[in-house]
Amino acid sequence: MIPAVALPVFGPALPEIILSLGALVLVLVGAIQGERSTRLVNWLALGLLLAALVAVLMLPSGRATTFGDAFVVDGFAKFMKVLALIGSGAAIVMSTDYMRREGIDRFEYGILIVLSTLGMMVMISANDLIALYLGLELQSLAAYVIASFHRDNLRSTEAGLKYFVLGALSSGMLLYGASLVYGFTGTVSFPGIAATLKGTPGIGIILGIVFVAAGIAFKISAAPFHMWTPDVYEGAPTPVTAFFASAPKMAAMALAVRIFVGAFPGILAQWQQIIVFISIVSMAIGSFAAIGQRNIKRLMAYSSIGNVGYALIGLAAGTAAGVQGVVVYMAIYLAMTLGAFAVILAMRRGQAMFEDIEDLSGAARTHPVMAFCLAAMLFSLAGIPPLAGFFAKFYVFAAAIEARLVALAVIGVVTSVIGAYYYIRIVKVMYFDEPRGAFEPMDVNLRWVLGITSAFVLLFWLPGIPSRVLAAAGAAARSLF
Amino acid sequence: MTVTAAFFYLFSTVTVASAFMVIASRNPVQSVLFLILAFVNAAGLFLLMGAEFLAMILVVVYVGAVAVLFLFVVMMLDVDFAELREGSLQYLPIGALIGVVFLIELILVVGTWAIDPNLIRVPAATIPPADQVTNTTALGRVLYTHYFFAFQAAGLILLVAMIGAIVLTLRERLGVKRQDISRQVARTQETAIELRKVPFREGLKDVA
Numbered sequence: 137m138i139p140a141v142a143l144p145v146f147g148p149a150l151p152e153i154i155l156s157l158g159a160l161v162l163v164l165v166g167a168i169q170g171e172r173s174t175r176l177v178n179w180l181a182l183g184l185l186l187a188a189l190v191a192v193l194m195l196p197s198g199r200a201t202t203f204g205d206a207f208v209v210d211g212f213a214k215f216m217k218v219l220a221l222i223g224s225g226a227a228i229v230m231s232t233d234y235m236r237r238e239g240i241d242r243f244e245y246g247i248l249i250v251l252s253t254l255g256m257m258v259m260i261s262a263n264d265l266i267a268l269y270l271g272l273e274l275q276s277l278a279a280y281v282i283a284s285f286h287r288d289n290l291r292s293t294e295a296g297l298k299y300f301v302l303g304a305l306s307s308g309m310l311l312y313g314a315s316l317v318y319g320f321t322g323t324v325s326f327p328g329i330a331a332t333l334k335g336t337p338g339i340g341i342i343l344g345i346v347f348v349a350a351g352i353a354f355k356i357s358a359a360p361f362h363m364w365t366p367d368v369y370e371g372a373p374t375p376v377t378a379f380f381a382s383a384p385k386m387a388a389m390a391l392a393v394r395i396f397v398g399a400f401p402g403i404l405a406q407w408q409q410i411i412v413f414i415s416i417v418s419m420a421i422g423s424f425a426a427i428g429q430r431n432i433k434r435l436m437a438y439s440s441i442g443n444v445g446y447a448l449i450g451l452a453a454g455t456a457a458g459v460q461g462v463v464v465y466m467a468i469y470l471a472m473t474l475g476a477f478a479v480i481l482a483m484r485r486g487q488a489m490f491e492d493i494e495d496l497s498g499a500a501r502t503h504p505v506m507a508f509c510l511a512a513m514l515f516s517l518a519g520i521p522p523l524a525g526f527f528a529k530f531y532v533f534a535a536a537i538e539a540r541l542v543a544l545a546v547i548g549v550v551t552s553v554i555g556a557y558y559y560i561r562i563v564k565v566m567y568f569d570e571p572r573g574a575f576e577p578m579d580v581n582l583r584w585v586l587g588i589t590s591a592f593v594l595l596f597w598l599p600g601i602p603s604r605v606l607a608a609a610g611a612a613a614r615s616l617f
Numbered sequence: 618m619t620v621t622a623a624f625f626y627l628f629s630t631v632t633v634a635s636a637f638m639v640i641a642s643r644n645p646v647q648s649v650l651f652l653i654l655a656f657v658n659a660a661g662l663f664l665l666m667g668a669e670f671l672a673m674i675l676v677v678v679y680v681g682a683v684a685v686l687f688l689f690v691v692m693m694l695d696v697d698f699a700e701l702r703e704g705s706l707q708y709l710p711i712g713a714l715i716g717v718v719f720l721i722e723l724i725l726v727v728g729t730w731a732i733d734p735n736l737i738r739v740p741a742a743t744i745p746p747a748d749q750v751t752n753t754t755a756l757g758r759v760l761y762t763h764y765f766f767a768f769q770a771a772g773l774i775l776l777v778a779m780i781g782a783i784v785l786t787l788r789e790r791l792g793v794k795r796q797d798i799s800r801q802v803a804r805t806q807e808t809a810i811e812l813r814k815v816p817f818r819e820g821l822k823d824v825a
Contacts, residue, residue: 144765144766149766156769156773159773159776160776163776163780202766203765203766204763204764204765204766206764206766206767207766242784244780244783244784247780248777248780248781248784251773251776251777251780254773258770266764266767267766267767267770270767270770270771270774271770273774274770274773274774274777277774277777277778277781278777278781280781281777281780281781281784281785284785285784287784287785296785
């Protein structure tokens, strides 16, 4: 006799199911049609991401769990999934022309991006340690492959190998920490862990949290686990770097919020000091180490390390306002990063790509619109009002001050001023140095990405926009508490 | 009962002895064969515990796949293990020191071991009584019903690994003769056969 088994509810996981089935179909299409199908697969992958986006938006409001509580959909998950899907879609749009010119336009790129996005969505929705690890691994494994997508290029393969080895190390640390947490609480589910951990925890659980934090810090490239970032960002093909800096980083940040706020709310004081330390070190490294960089991709790597530090300020607060700050920060960071990379991808003369800051000399005279947009992105990254980046920093600092982390907020402001130096130096190079010759005209896809992100960054201050974004982020953050 | 005990001692003695031989044997092929012996005896130990599914999996996966793979690699790679091991004796003092330190730590840990009674909780999936549910069924229920989601996600991870391996290593090789069945079938008499008139008593010298 076969006992009746209750089928799990599939509704909340509909976007993930769309992506996974779609990825399988894309593999088939690619395998049957061969290399000619690259264009088709890329567009289909984009369509899949859009379909998943629609599915996420159509999900009923409120909190729903399924698959034996391993998978949760709430306001926070939906908000972050929308951001992840937008980031991945932009990564595909920005890659097509570059990949074709470099002769690496293989159809697997779109499929791997879709699978990586699926991993991000599983991470964002993870409600137990097993789902967390599986999502993280799915996302990172696809990322390792696309880092070395330009397999005949030494630097690209080096980037992939470095990313893989260090990523495997960080996964090991995360797993070790997770096993300690499981061992000392007797459950893998986040609500279960939260119910167990109250008051003063034992030394074992703290050790577990430290290891989990180290593993996650690797994934979000927060100092002191950031060493891989500049090399991988420099070596990977530029559209891949744009992808790494946007969607996966955001998903890993969502994961950090999910595990620390979802599983360890009872022992805030224990992990708060870890996050505060990581945040301060990241901000410092992000602003000091970027000063000497000549390669703009390396500079963006340090910039992303610093930005993760600022976003972690919100997490360190451990309050709903703090999480709201993180969510707003990551949304604005996504737009700024994609915009900046759209310009970096347009730095091309003939067939050769240029990556040095000096190559932008006098771009304001040869390409006034592009230079203006990049200047807006950089001023925004530096946090200068009234651009979007100012609001991003403002909300996390405000949340930190509310949570009585005044020293952390002050350090954040100081490092942000130091960081402004290297952002504004690029603006100076573009506007006041002698031109070195014009770049090729920008590809249409890049124009779209740059136009939309610039409009977002430049017009964020318009009355009504900040309050609406804030309200959506606030609703997302409150769903965690 | 005594028969079970006898088998237990048989299996465990052979397991430990063959595990020792894995590291002691000079010939790497013999090492792998001893490893297989250890696996099979461990499978016997599982059988004694009533875990028949694990026992069979151990034989199928470890002996059937992993050990054969080892054997394959050992035979493919021409590694002289005896030469590799030559200088290992000079590290013996340091190795012994570290071993002793670990031993002391282990004794300290085991000596002060105390399990907090609060930590013993109901596991996520309880073990059903063995006389009602075979352990194949029990494992299947846990793996394919309770952890259905994790199982599917793991499958997708393996898919990514496969795509990645193909993307990074598959190369179209030029200058290789391949069998093209459609071309073979499409051949007609005109393209396949050439009729030449060979003049009498002249040989083949200007035909080709």
